[in-house]
Amino acid sequence: MLDDADDKPCALSRRGFLGGASAAGAALPLVAEAATKPRTGRSVAAPDARAPAQVTLRVNGTDHPLSLDTRTTLLDALREKVGLTGSKKGCDHGQCGACTVHVDGKRVLSCLTLAVMVADKPVTTIEGLARPDGRLHPMQQAFIDRDAFQCGYCTPGQIMSAIACINEGHAKTHSDIREYMSGNLCRCAAYPNIVAAVKQARDVKEG
Amino acid sequence: MRPFTYERAASVDALRARGGDAARDGMKTSRAFVAGGTTLFDLMKLDVMQPDAVIDINPLANDLGRIEVGGNGLRLGALVRMSEAADDPRINRDFPVLAQSLTLAASPQLRNMASLGGNVLQRTRCHYFRDTSWANCNKRNPGSGCAALEGMNRIHAVLGASDNCIATYPGDFAQALIALDAVVEVQGRSGKRTLAFEKLHRVPADTPRIETVLEPGDLITAFLIPTIPAARRSAYLKIRDRESYEFALASAAVALDIANGQVRDARIALGGVATKPWRAREAEKALIGKKLDEDAARRAGEIAFQGAAPRAHNAFKVALGRETVARALMHAAQMEI
Ligand SMILES: Cc1cc2nc3c(=O)[nH]c(=O)nc-3n(C[C@H](O)[C@H](O)[C@H](O)COP(=O)(O)OP(=O)(O)OC[C@H]3O[C@@H](n4cnc5c(N)ncnc54)[C@H](O)[C@@H]3O)c2cc1C
Ligand code: SF4
Ligand code: FES
Ligand code: FES
Numbered sequence: 001m002l003d004d005a006d007d008k009p010c011a012l013s014r015r016g017f018l019g020g021a022s023a024a025g026a027a028l029p030l031v032a033e034a035a036t037k038p039r040t041g042r043s044v045a046a047p048d049a050r051a052p053a054q055v056t057l058r059v060n061g062t063d064h065p066l067s068l069d070t071r072t073t074l075l076d077a078l079r080e081k082v083g084l085t086g087s088k089k090g091c092d093h094g095q096c097g098a099c100t101v102h103v104d105g106k107r108v109l110s111c112l113t114l115a116v117m118v119a120d121k122p123v124t125t126i127e128g129l130a131r132p133d134g135r136l137h138p139m140q141q142a143f144i145d146r147d148a149f150q151c152g153y154c155t156p157g158q159i160m161s162a163i164a165c166i167n168e169g170h171a172k173t174h175s176d177i178r179e180y181m182s183g184n185l186c187r188c189a190a191y192p193n194i195v196a197a198v199k200q201a202r203d204v205k206e207g
Numbered sequence: 208m209r210p211f212t213y214e215r216a217a218s219v220d221a222l223r224a225r226g227g228d229a230a231r232d233g234m235k236t237s238r239a240f241v242a243g244g245t246t247l248f249d250l251m252k253l254d255v256m257q258p259d260a261v262i263d264i265n266p267l268a269n270d271l272g273r274i275e276v277g278g279n280g281l282r283l284g285a286l287v288r289m290s291e292a293a294d295d296p297r298i299n300r301d302f303p304v305l306a307q308s309l310t311l312a313a314s315p316q317l318r319n320m321a322s323l324g325g326n327v328l329q330r331t332r333c334h335y336f337r338d339t340s341w342a343n344c345n346k347r348n349p350g351s352g353c354a355a356l357e358g359m360n361r362i363h364a365v366l367g368a369s370d371n372c373i374a375t376y377p378g379d380f381a382q383a384l385i386a387l388d389a390v391v392e393v394q395g396r397s398g399k400r401t402l403a404f405e406k407l408h409r410v411p412a413d414t415p416r417i418e419t420v421l422e423p424g425d426l427i428t429a430f431l432i433p434t435i436p437a438a439r440r441s442a443y444l445k446i447r448d449r450e451s452y453e454f455a456l457a458s459a460a461v462a463l464d465i466a467n468g469q470v471r472d473a474r475i476a477l478g479g480v481a482t483k484p485w486r487a488r489e490a491e492k493a494l495i496g497k498k499l500d501e502d503a504a505r506r507a508g509e510i511a512f513q514g515a516a517p518r519a520h521n522a523f524k525v526a527l528g529r530e531t532v533a534r535a536l537m538h539a540a541q542m543e544i
Contacts, residue, residue, distance in 0.1 A: 017277070017279055017282065017433075018275055018276075018277025018279060018280065018282055048212075049210035049211050049259065049260075053213065069210070070210070070211060070212070070213040070261075071208045071210065073248070092252065093249050093252065094245055094317060097314065097316060100316055107315060107316050107319060108316055108319050108320050109245075109317065109320065112243075112244055112245050112317075112320065113244065113248075113320070114244065114248065116213050117213075117244070117263055117265070161315070161316065164315070165315070168294075168315070170315070179451055182314060182315075182451035182452040183314025183316045183317065183452055184314075
């Protein structure tokens with residue numbers, strides 16, 4: 001049936017396909033925006049890939065205007081430019097979760113995020129959790145109470161992930177917590193205590 | 208990582224003449240789109256991909272970031288994040304195989320970052336492809352040979368391979384898409400077109416570096432998934448070395464339409480075992496009109512792997528794959544819908 005789909009694009013227009021429901025505009029809005037004259041790229045002088053980009057990072061409520069090589073990851077910008085070394089670099093390839101931070105309230109890996117791509121978006125790191133008076137976030141307290149770490153290297157990432165895990169509604173059951181915390185590896189294998197800490201913080205929050 | 212210029216896309220139209228071409232031809236493309244960056248930046252750090260320019264398509268999220276449900280099907284924008292689709296109650300109810308294939312992929316952080324468009328264009332996890340100290344990789348370095356043929360090939364493909372490349376297509380979501388006969392919508396230099404998702408990926412044959420039929424500058428804008436009777440009785444089973452946060456060694460996306468104890472429609476797609484998202488049509492045919500009991504499920508598993516060509520370290524995938532298909536079918540047959 002769909003073997004000839006590429007010959008019949010009209011049959012698959014957004015409206016026809018969706019059966020008229022819920023599509024907001026009549027036409028595909030992708031082309032609604034008047035495009036400026038297509039640039040060929042060649043006629044413009046080649047931009048300098050090494051020129052620094054001016055970026056303002058909003059970290060834990062403070063603006064940090066920075067001049068950055070476009071290659072700079074959010075993790076490196078946080079650690080080496082902003083001076084917040086709480087977020088850790090484990091693998092630098094998205095495999096361990098040690099670099100987990102929140103961007104726009106969602107947990108992401110700062111090692112695979114370019115700083116230029118999150119300019120002007122709120123970033124929260126482990127340093128932004130405690131109250132100004134020094135009182136710890138319930139999740140930080142729970143990690144201490146439950147002895148949820150040994151060397152501590154994975155801990156900032158675990159805590160950022162755990163807070164998001166509860167906010168997402170993915171901490172309702174024991175197996176949910178294990179599954180939805182699986183993006184954070186712990187070389188010391190503190191896993192049972194990490195699960196206990198997540199439960200404690202969840203119950204504090206709910207209770 | 209090599210230096211590159213960074214640009215934010217203003218509109219789909221403005222992109223037309225500029226486009227990325229990473230999806231099409233090898234890794235030394237001049238321009239690459241970026242959505243979540245979880246494939247692109249990983250491979251740029253490894254020096255496997257080397258774009259001169261990175262074009263950020265996230266500013267197009269208003270247009271490309273929507274989940275729309277209609278009477279005839281589901282439309283998923285290319286910039287919908289994996290986590291958004293995985294957690295959508297309508298998708299979980301009406302297209303469980305789609306939601307499950309996403310929930311079982313990567314990690315929560317990666318799923319928050321990764322887009323559906325980027326997901327289907329993720330690249331193989333072949334160790335020799337990812338490690339540039341190996342000169343001989345036809346995918347990365349056309350004509351150089353394939354280090355995996357005589358190397359460690361435990362994770363490699365048993366279906367769809369050639370003597371030039373045996374790399375596995377690593378993703379999960381794509382299996383669910385082909386099982387449901389999804390259509391992909393592409394905005395190219397000459398306008399919009401749609402094609403069967405099954406036709407997007409290519410087997411390696413003589414040109415492993417060309418992984419899809421996309422042309423330079425093509426932007427995936429959406430996936431269209433038709434509502435079919437089998438969609439509700441669908442499931443994704445993924446077998447891996449560890450229980451979570453790992454790529455598939457073998458996986459099966461299945462969908463069944465069963466009436467009066469007989470199979471009216473069956474869909475089987477295989478992951479972790481083939482060079483591209485793989486539809487097992489002969490195995491599907493063998494189920495039509497039958498009662499789906501354990502024997503029938505096992506027979507389908509066997510047929511699905513009839514053409515398998517294992518190498519030194521991946522022969523276990525044939526037995527594992529058969530079992531995965533059988534278990535997935537039995538599970539779907541018993542689902543209460
Ligand atoms: C540690 C780890 C574990 C993982 N485990 C799994 C797993 O178990 N299962 C699984 O399925 N995946 C897994 N992944 C892969 C992950 O799902 C993909 O990296 C991700 O989905 C890619 O999406 P993205 O938006 O980040 O893509 P990007 O990195 O932004 O882009 C990927 C490619 O697609 C191109 N592109 C992106 N969007 C478009 C578009 N709209 N049109 C045309 N071209 C486009 C880019 O130019 C690039 O070439 C894992 C990744 C990591 C790092
Ligand atoms: S299997 Fe493919 S990707 Fe891996 S080394 Fe061989 S040619 Fe390269
Ligand atoms: S340092 Fe980012 S995931 Fe390991
Ligand atoms: S406490 Fe050491 S890695 Fe987790």
